Each structure stands twice: as structure tokens, then as C-alpha cells.
Amino acid sequence: MRRRLRAVAAGLMVVVAGSATTAAFADGSGPVATSPGTPQTQTVTGVAVNGVELSMTAPAQLPLDLPGQQLPEREVDVTVKDVGGQGYTGTVTTTLSADGAGASAATLRVDHYDLPSSAWQTQTVPTGQSSFGVTDNVTVPANGTQVVKVRLSPGTAALDDVKVNVAANGATAVATMPVAGPSFQASGLTGTARAGASTVLTAKLTNPTDVNLAGIPVKLLLCSSGSAGCVAHASDVKVEVQTGGPWHTVTVSDATSTTPMAATVLPGLALPAGGTAQFSVRVTIGAGAFGAQGSSGSSGTPGSSATTGQPSGPPTSVAPPAQPMTVPLVLAPVGLTLTGQPNVSGALTVQPPPQPTPTTPSSTPSTSATSATPTPTPSTTPTSVDTPTDTPTATPTPGPLVTTEVASTPGATSSSSPTVLVAAGLLAVCLALVLWWVLMKRRERIARADGGAGDVPLGHDEAEQHGDGQH
Numbered sequence: 001m002r003r004r005l006r007a008v009a010a011g012l013m014v015v016v017a018g019s020a021t022t023a024a025f026a027d028g029s030g031p032v033a034t035s036p037g038t039p040q041t042q043t044v045t046g047v048a049v050n051g052v053e054l055s056m057t058a059p060a061q062l063p064l065d066l067p068g069q070q071l072p073e074r075e076v077d078v079t080v081k082d083v084g085g086q087g088y089t090g091t092v093t094t095t096l097s098a099d100g101a102g103a104s105a106a107t108l109r110v111d112h113y114d115l116p117s118s119a120w121q122t123q124t125v126p127t128g129q130s131s132f133g134v135t136d137n138v139t140v141p142a143n144g145t146q147v148v149k150v151r152l153s154p155g156t157a158a159l160d161d162v163k164v165n166v167a168a169n170g171a172t173a174v175a176t177m178p179v180a181g182p183s184f185q186a187s188g189l190t191g192t193a194r195a196g197a198s199t200v201l202t203a204k205l206t207n208p209t210d211v212n213l214a215g216i217p218v219k220l221l222l223c224s225s226g227s228a229g230c231v232a233h234a235s236d237v238k239v240e241v242q243t244g245g246p247w248h249t250v251t252v253s254d255a256t257s258t259t260p261m262a263a264t265v266l267p268g269l270a271l272p273a274g275g276t277a278q279f280s281v282r283v284t285i286g287a288g289a290f291g292a293q294g295s296s297g298s299s300g301t302p303g304s305s306a307t308t309g310q311p312s313g314p315p316t317s318v319a320p321p322a323q324p325m326t327v328p329l330v331l332a333p334v335g336l337t338l339t340g341q342p343n344v345s346g347a348l349t350v351q352p353p354p355q356p357t358p359t360t361p362s363s364t365p366s367t368s369a370t371s372a373t374p375t376p377t378p379s380t381t382p383t384s385v386d387t388p389t390d391t392p393t394a395t396p397t398p399g400p401l402v403t404t405e406v407a408s409t410p411g412a413t414s415s416s417s418p419t420v421l422v423a424a425g426l427l428a429v430c431l432a433l434v435l436w437w438v439l440m441k442r443r444e445r446i447a448r449a450d451g452g453a454g455d456v457p458l459g460h461d462e463a464e465q466h467g468d469g470q471h
Helices: 012-016 398-407 418-449 458-468
Strands: 032-034 041-045 052-059 074-082 088-099 109-114 119-123 131-140 145-153 161-168 171-180 183-187 191-194 198-206 212-222 237-242 248-250 261-271 276-285 325-333 345-351
Touching: 041 171, 052 161, 052 171, 074 088, 074 131, 074 161, 074 171, 088 145, 109 131, 131 145, 183 325, 191 198, 198 212, 198 325, 212 276, 237 261, 248 261, 261 276, 276 325, 276 345
Parallel strands: 191 345
Antiparallel strands: 032 212, 041 052, 052 074, 074 145, 088 131, 088 161, 109 119, 109 145, 161 171, 183 198, 198 276, 212 261, 212 325, 237 248, 237 276, 325 345
């Protein structure tokens, strides 16, 4: 299956801001590529025809340019050799073809070495053509050689391969050069989370080229279409990054009129030739992104009164339940042209925090908590027992005791409590029974002192004893 290359804008974050990718890192803050001094090559030799044999030394790969930095072009050397002993004077045609969906030779950067002037000349590749060729006039002595040269780069185009086809006097040679560039994949960009809960994104950046890359910024974008219906303030977002050690919090910047909310999770990632870098990003959308929850009515609306007993006022309006929020995310390295089908974007659906349960005000008029209906205290003084004349007058009566004790009991200030009333009544009955029992015992003692006389009224015995004492 043929590889498909997708060029992702070098300044993926900068393109959103409307800046040209070639000027994205004019301040030198973007990635820097270092090509090898001696790139790897491949050699192809064709079949000799009509006394001419062609061989070609071509690059083993063609690295993609960085949008902010053009890489040195790779050189293709074609050697024309006379093997018939007759020599050859004629033309050599070098044709470059770009392979891939929608590929055009116009995306190539091509320089041609001009033999008469011994200088490199930049070639203008016409648009709308799938191939582009240059022709050199050569004079090859008998059993001798002549070398023709071109230099090329795929630029930042979405190409699969570039083919070089050389022909001279019927002899041919063909070489295929794969186009190589960094690849990037991120997972977790699409999912569901609860407000205040973290979502972890994992990412992997691979560099299959022979070019060393350094200073690669990696950014996270949120709400690329603006804050309408999305997170309005960076303070409601927490972003952390992990590269194998502990998590580190990174700063989230608010959106501007030209840029979305963003966080630079890695300011300068280094990726050597053939290297791979992996990291994780943790995103938390706070509950504050959903605004204040609960009642939206005026705080001055009167409610039910605890002292007036009047009906409560009209109920305050309750805000509608918060809806889930869709937060578009973009996570990608900045300043690179990515190959393959990079996964750099998604949408995180954030569920709102738990909603408070609205309370419906009662329409029943409230009654005063301080109003009390007087309840008469039951009399506890016994009426069927004769009080002896020598009983001390200071003996407390049950009635005042009950009244005094109830009045001094906390919580007994209101007759609305049936428990207090029942307790007061029981206490009065108990005191009456005790007093009755004391009086009965006293009467029995007096009767025994009189020698077992019959039942004599307590008042009569007392009077006789008092009379005897006066004689």
C-alpha cells in the first residue's frame, strides 16, 4: 500500500493566528534542523545501450523542509559513460516526477548544474505538470565519462516519492527517492470528562529522517473557534505535562482576537535523527467554566416570615440546568511538516458539576414561632384530706411548686410543647400523693399513741390533747 503524506502546517498554532508559516519563527524561537554533512545515498546503474551506459547516485531519502527553514537540497549525480569505444556527443535528459495524491512537480525545488558556465542555476518548475525535465548537451570521449547534476528538495509538499529518470542515446537509469518527515500521533483528544476531573492525552513524535531536530515547541490549543459556548477564561483550565518524571503545571494563556486559548506544554523538544519522543498532557476543566450554579432570582425577594405568619413571597426563579460543554482540542508540534495521517485534534465533552436540587417554597402561611396559647395549670392540692392544726404552715403547697419549677425550666416558655405539659401534670400528681401518704402516717402514729382507740378524727384528738395539757 502506498504511503500517504499529509503536510500539517508548520506553524499549526501560528496558522490559526493568521501568520504566514514561513514567517512564523522570524524571532528564532522555532525548531532548528541540522542536516548531515554526508547524506546517505543510493546508486543505480542502467543497461548499456548503443555504447552508452548510465549510472546514477541519488539521495537515500528526501527530507521535508521545515516551514520556517529550508533544508539543503539533495544532489543527484548522473554519470554518462562510453562503453563502445566510439565516444558520445548528444543530450542527456533528466526527468523528475512527483508521486502521491494530488502531487505536482511544481512543489519541487530544483537547481541544475550548467556545464558551459560551471554554475548552479535555479529552475522554475511550471505548475500543473506531474513531471519536470532538464536537458544537458554532453561530449563524452571514447571510453570516457561525463557527469551531469541536479539538486532538489520536496519542499513542504504532500508527496510520497520523487522519481528520477535519466535517458541518453537509448540508455536509461531510474531511481526512486522516498520523501521523509516527522510523524506525530496523540490519543485521548476525544472523550468525556466531568468538570474538575482530569483527562490525560498521550503523544508520540517520531523523526525517521537523517536530520537532527531541536527546539521544537509543542502546544495545546483549546476552544479554537472562540469562547462562545466554550471555556471563557484560562483560569478555569489546568494543564500539566509529564515527560517521564513528575507532572509539571504549565501556563495557559487567554484567547485574543486572533489566537485561541493556548498552553506551550514543551517549549523546546529535541529529536535527533531516527529518534522518538513521548510525553503526556493532563487537562482539567474546572467547575468555574460553567458559571454560577443555582438560583438566578433576586436576593431581595421576600420569603416567608417567622414572626408575621404571612404567606411567603413569590418563589425565586431557578437557573436552567447546565449543559455539557464541548471543548475543541489541538495538540501538535509547531514548526514541522508532519507525514502520514497525524492525529492532532479532537473534542472533549465536559459534563457540568452536580447541580443543586431546587427547593419549592411552601404556599401554606407560616405561623408565629413565638405566639403561645395560655394553658391553665391543673390544681394539685388535695381537698379530701383534713390538714392537722399542728402542721407547719411553711409546708410548700404543690401548686406553687409546680408553677415555679415549670417557669424555671428552659424550653417551657411556650405552651405549644405537649411534652412539657404532660411532665408538669405528672409532677403535680406525684407531689399530692406524697403529701397524702405523709398525713396518713401521722394519723396512724397518733392513733397508736391513744391506746388503739377507734378511728378518731384527727382534728378531735388534737383538740383533746391540747385541753389536757392546760389542766
